[in-house]
Every structure is written in structure tokens, then in C-alpha cells.
Amino acid sequence: xxxxxxxxxxxxxxxxxxxxxxxxxxxxxxxxxxxxxxxxxxxxxxxxxxxxxxxxxxxxxxxxxxxxxxxxxxxxxxxxxxxxxxxxxxxxxxxxxxxxxxxxxxxxxxxxxxxxxxxxxxxxxxxxxxxxxxxxxxxxxxxxxxxxxxxxxxxxxxxxxxxxxxxxxxxxxxxxxxxxxxxxxxxxxxxxxxxxxxxxxxxxxxxxxxxxxxxxxxxxxxxxxxxxxxxxxxxxxxxxxxxxxx
Amino acid sequence: xxxxxxxxxxxxxxxxxxxxxxxxxxxxxxxxxxxxxxxxxxxxxxxxxxxxxxxxxxxxxxxxxxxxxxxxxxxxxxxxxxxxxxxxxxxxxxxxxxxxxxxxxxxxxxxxxxxxxxxxxxxxxxxxxxxxxxxxxxxxxxxxxxxxxxxxxxxxxxxxxxxxxxxxxxxxxxxxxxxxxxxxxxxxxxxxxxxxxxxxxxxxxxxxxxxxxxxxxxxxxxxxxxxxxxxxxxxxxxxxxxxxxx
DNA sequence: TCTAAGTTATTTGTATGAGTAAAGAGCTGA
DNA sequence: TCAGCTCTTTACTCATACAAATAACTTAGA
Numbered sequence: 001x002x003x004x005x006x007x008x009x010x011x012x013x014x015x016x017x018x019x020x021x022x023x024x025x026x027x028x029x030x031x032x033x034x035x036x037x038x039x040x041x042x043x044x045x046x047x048x049x050x051x052x053x054x055x056x057x058x059x060x061x062x063x064x065x066x067x068x069x070x071x072x073x074x075x076x077x078x079x080x081x082x083x084x085x086x087x088x089x090x091x092x093x094x095x096x097x098x099x100x101x102x103x104x105x106x107x108x109x110x111x112x113x114x115x116x117x118x119x120x121x122x123x124x125x126x127x128x129x130x131x132x133x134x135x136x137x138x139x140x141x142x143x144x145x146x147x148x149x150x151x152x153x154x155x156x157x158x159x160x161x162x163x164x165x166x167x168x169x170x171x172x173x174x175x176x177x178x179x180x181x182x183x184x185x186x187x188x189x190x191x192x193x194x195x196x197x198x199x200x201x202x203x204x205x206x207x208x209x210x211x212x213x214x215x216x217x218x219x220x221x222x223x224x225x226x227x228x229x230x231x232x233x234x235x236x237x238x239x240x241x242x243x244x245x246x
Numbered sequence: 247x248x249x250x251x252x253x254x255x256x257x258x259x260x261x262x263x264x265x266x267x268x269x270x271x272x273x274x275x276x277x278x279x280x281x282x283x284x285x286x287x288x289x290x291x292x293x294x295x296x297x298x299x300x301x302x303x304x305x306x307x308x309x310x311x312x313x314x315x316x317x318x319x320x321x322x323x324x325x326x327x328x329x330x331x332x333x334x335x336x337x338x339x340x341x342x343x344x345x346x347x348x349x350x351x352x353x354x355x356x357x358x359x360x361x362x363x364x365x366x367x368x369x370x371x372x373x374x375x376x377x378x379x380x381x382x383x384x385x386x387x388x389x390x391x392x393x394x395x396x397x398x399x400x401x402x403x404x405x406x407x408x409x410x411x412x413x414x415x416x417x418x419x420x421x422x423x424x425x426x427x428x429x430x431x432x433x434x435x436x437x438x439x440x441x442x443x444x445x446x447x448x449x450x451x452x453x454x455x456x457x458x459x460x461x462x463x464x465x466x467x468x469x470x471x472x473x474x475x476x477x478x479x480x481x482x483x484x485x486x487x488x489x490x491x492x
Numbered sequence: 493t494c495t496a497a498g499t500t501a502t503t504t505g506t507a508t509g510a511g512t513a514a515a516g517a518g519c520t521g522a
Numbered sequence: 523t524c525a526g527c528t529c530t531t532t533a534c535t536c537a538t539a540c541a542a543a544t545a546a547c548t549t550a551g552a
Contacts, residue, residue: 022312026316059305062309063308063309063312066268066309066312066313066316067312067313067315067316069313070272070312070313070316070317070342071316072341087422088422088425088426090426091337091339091340091341091426091430092422092423092426093337093339093423093426093427094337094340095318095337096316110422110423113421113422113423113424114423116374116421116424117421117423117424117427120366120367120370120424121366121367124366128362175359175362175363176333176334176338176356176359177338177339177356177359177360177363177431178359178362178363178366179334180334180336180337180338180339181339181363181427184337185423
């Protein structure tokens with residue numbers, strides 16, 4: 001039953017269109033909830049009625065509800081039905097919820113809150129990385145940085161290198177929960193970054209700041225790494241604000 | 247369909263024993279995975295076989311799997327079956343996962359990681375609270391502090407006041423994602439705190455530190471609030487380490 | 493011999509219908 | 523007024539059948 005070691009290269013399950021029914025329904029309802037089309041306290045139509053409305057079986061619908069319930073969005077009980085829970089009980093850091101939130105045109109304050117959190121967490125992560133990075137981490141970061149410089153953030157491969165760069169930093173911080181937190185937020189925000197790239201050039205070249213951060217981590221300079229990452233997040237916020245107002 | 251405003255006082259759904267079957271199965275499997283009884287890459291037995299083994303219907307079992315899948319613990323595909331995902335894809339900040347992790351006797355490094363994250367996030371939250379707290383926040387915190395002092399942390403009501411105190415601080419920070427993060431971690435860690443209280447008195451009286459934090463927030467002194475909360479987290483870490491080694 | 497297209501078998505996914513259990517609403521009686 | 527009972531609605535569980543996806547195999551062709 002034990003899995004063999006080489007399972008990293010399995011095919012990605014996110015083949016977009018290949019979502020199962022329960023997944024699509026969960027996604028649709030999740031987006032609707034995050035968009036406010038169903039507000040906290042609202043009770044959804046009954047299983048039979050709603051599943052018929054959505055043209056899916058009760059089985060598939062129920063599995064979708066289980067997914068939403070696992071993320072804290074809804075809560076179902078006999079007699080009462082399934083109702084949307086208070087916002088304070090939503091798992092706002094769940095990767096899916098973050099993705100859905102951005103699909104639903106998130107509010108300005110939500111974006112602000114997320115960046116406020118990034119501003120708290122990511123500089124600290126960079127500081128830890130400067131303290132704990134291994135030789136392998138450094139060489140990976142160096143490679144990613146090189147590719148970023150070569151291809152630029154306008155290309156798919158360049159963006160992948162950017163993600164790899166930041167991901168390596170998180171890994172170097174050697175903290176699982178911290179990594180889970182940062183990577184889900186970053187992934188969600190990056191989605192908007194792609195749109196940003198499409199409509200306008202970057203306000204300023206991000207490479208110098210990336211190089212400063214890289215040098216700080218290589219040198220093991222904790223405070224410099226913290227400062228450099230703070231600058232990068234500030235830059236990302238500026239970009240995001242720009243792209244949302246456009 | 248709109249919910250009425252006063253839905254805060256609904257009955258809590260955590261009536262322990264009253265868990266539905268799909269919930270229990272999800273919980274059991276979740277704990278087993280977090281305990282390492284199923285490792286990343288392992289593939290679970292087929293639906294029919296496993297559900298029979300667990301003496302539940304395939305429907306209930308599948309709903310349990312959907313829950314685990316929503317939290318990133320497993321991933322199922324036709325033909326391949328359901329397998330445990332790599333740890334890096336687990337939503338380690340999901341409240342249920344945290345709870346299950348503590349049920350499964352978490353590793354020392356996991357505890358250390360969590361407190362490292364708290365050390366990053368909570369002082370920052372306290373700083374924000376000092377900046378943004380309203381009069382209502384202050385009066386709530388004052389009330390909670392008073393009750394804490396009166397009943398002590400050894401009583402149920404005293405601990406509730408403690409939680410209310412910290413919760414109000416988080417609310418005062420006015421940041422939804424930040425609140426979701428801190429409160430799930432705190433809730434999970436508090437579980438261990440209860441055990442701690444049972445076997446030994448606190449290493450030192452926590453009230454003075456709480457009062458210092460309270461005063462800082464009332465005064466709007468951002469840096470003092472940050473420092474005071476840092477001290478509180480440090481204290482909590484010491485307590486937790488003590489209780490885990492016992 | 494190797495590659496590529498097609499076939500097969502296995503596993504999860506979806507659908508349907510029947511019956512169970514929980515929990516709020518209302519009724520009854522004190 | 524209130525405690526307890528009944529009633530009724532709703533989600534929950536189960537069993538069964540069939541569909542869809544896909545890894546593994548098989549075969550045709552170069």
C-alpha cells in the first residue's frame with residue numbers, strides 16, 4: 001500500500017474542463033456565495049428542488065455541498081436545510097476559496113486585507129529563509145532568477161520561473177503551515193497579476209528588487225531579506241491596485 | 247430567502263456525538279492520514295471494499311472522501327483510485343486539519359512551526375488592533391479581562407473569557423483573512439492548553455501580561471501592543487512545550 | 493524492433509428510489 | 523406559562539444500476 005518515492009511527476013488534475021460534476025457545482029455555488037448572491041443566513045433550496053434546478057443528481061449535488069461545508073461556507077442540518085454560514089466561519093485562506101473570491105470580483109477591502117497579511121507574513125518568511133537556506137535552495141533560486149531575467153514576466157515560462165523563485169524561498173523557510181499560507185495567497189493573487197500583464201506594462205522593472213532579495217538570502221542577511229521582500233510585496237500591491245482600477 | 251439579522255445565537259453544530267456518518271468517517275481518515283498511518287502517495291482501498299470494511303454505504307464513504315479532498319488531503323481519479331496527496335498540498339491551516347493534527351499527537355516540529363507562525367502573525371494583529379480598536383472593542387476586552395481575573399484560567403468560564411479577549415483583539419484588527427488564520431490556530435492550540443491546565447499550575451501568572459497588552463491597545467500604542475503580544479505568545483509556547491513533554 | 497493507434501478492464505463518477513433519523517413547530521395538558 | 527408529546531419537514535443513509543474516464547494492454551504498421 002505504501003507509495004513509491006517517485007510520485008512527484010504525476011499528471012496535474014487541474015485540466016480545467018475535466019472537472020467532475022460535483023466539483024463544478026461546488027465551484028459555481030462557492031463563487032455565488034463569495035459574490036454575495038447568497039448571503040450568510042440564507043437557506044438554500046431543498047436538495048431535491050435545487051438539484052433538479054441545476055440538472056444534476058442529488059448525489060452529485062450533495063457531494064458539492066459536502067465540499068462547501070468542508071470549507072466552512074455552508075452548514076446543513078435536517079429540518080433546517082442548508083444555510084450559508086457567517087462570514088467569520090469561512091476558511092478564507094483555503095486555496096479554492098481564494099480562487100473563487102477572485103473569480104467573484106473581490107471587494108477592495110478584501111484585496112487590502114490580503115496584502116496586509118502578505119506584508120506581515122512574507123517578509124518574515126524571507127527572513128527565515130535567509131537564516132535557513134541550503135546550498136540547493138540557493139542554486140534553485142539562482143536558476144529561477146536567471147530564467148526570469150531571460151524571458152521576462154510577460155511570458156509563460158518567465159512567470160513560472162517567478163513562481164519557482166518565490167516557492168523556493170518559502171521552502172527554504174522550513175515551515176509547513178507558513179508555506180501553505182503564503183503559497184495559497186500568492187497563487188490567488190497571481191491570477192490577477194496575469195490580467196495585469198495583459199493590459200499594461202509593469203509600472204517598473206521588478207528584476208532589480210528580485211536580485212536584491214536574492215543577494216540578501218544568499219548572504220544570510222536576515223534584515224536585508226526582510227526589507228527586500230517588503231519592497232516586493234509593496235510593488236505587487238501597487239500592480240494589483242492598478243490592474244483592478246483599470 | 248434572505249436571512250434575518252439575528253442568527254448569531256443558533257445552536258452550535260459541534261454536539262460531539264451527534265456527528266453524521268460522513269463526518270465521522272472523514273474525521274477518522276483525516277486523523278489517520280495526519281498521524282501518518284496513510285502516507286503521501288499511498289492509495290486507499292477501492293470504494294466498495296473500503297466502505298464495506300468501514301461498515302458504511304458507498305454514498306457516505308464517498309461524501310467523506312469529498313471532504314478530505316476539499317481539504318487537500320486526498321485526490322481521486324477513475325482507474326487510479328484515491329491516493330493521499332503530498333504534504334505540501336495539505337491545507338494545514340484548515341481548522342479541522344489542525345484539530346485532527348492535535349488529535350494525532352503532532353510532531354514537535356509541527357508545534358514549533360505553528361508557534362513560529364503565531365509569533366509572526368499575532369503581534370502584528372495586536373499592533374493593528376491598537377491602531378483600529380473602537381470603543382466597543384475596548385469595553386469588550388475590559389469586560390473579558392475582568393472575568394478572567396475573577397475566575398482564573400482553571401475554570402471553564404475563565405477560559406471562555408480568555409478566548410473572548412483574544413477574539414476581540416482579532417476583530418479589532420479589522421482583517422478577515424488574518425482573523426481566520428489566527429483563530430483557527432489559536433483554537434487548535436488551546437485544546438492542548440486545556441490538558442496543560444489539568445496536570446500542573448501555570449509556570450507563571452498570565453494576568454499581568456494580559457493587562458499590559460490591554461493597556462497598550464487602549465492607549466493606541468502600536469509598538470507596546472506588538473511587544474506585549476509577543477510576550478504572550480512566548481509564554482504560551484513555554485506552556486505548550488511543558489505540557490507536551492509531561 | 494519500435495511506435496502509434498485502438499481496445500479492454502478497472503475504478504471512480506452519476507443517477508434514482510426507498511427508507512431512516514433528526515429537529516423545529518405546533519399542540520396538549522397541566 | 524410551561525413542560526412534554528406528536529407531527530412533519532428536511533437532510534441523511536443505503537442499495538443498485540449504469541456511465542465515463544483512464545491506465546494498461548494489444549495490435550497494426552513502419
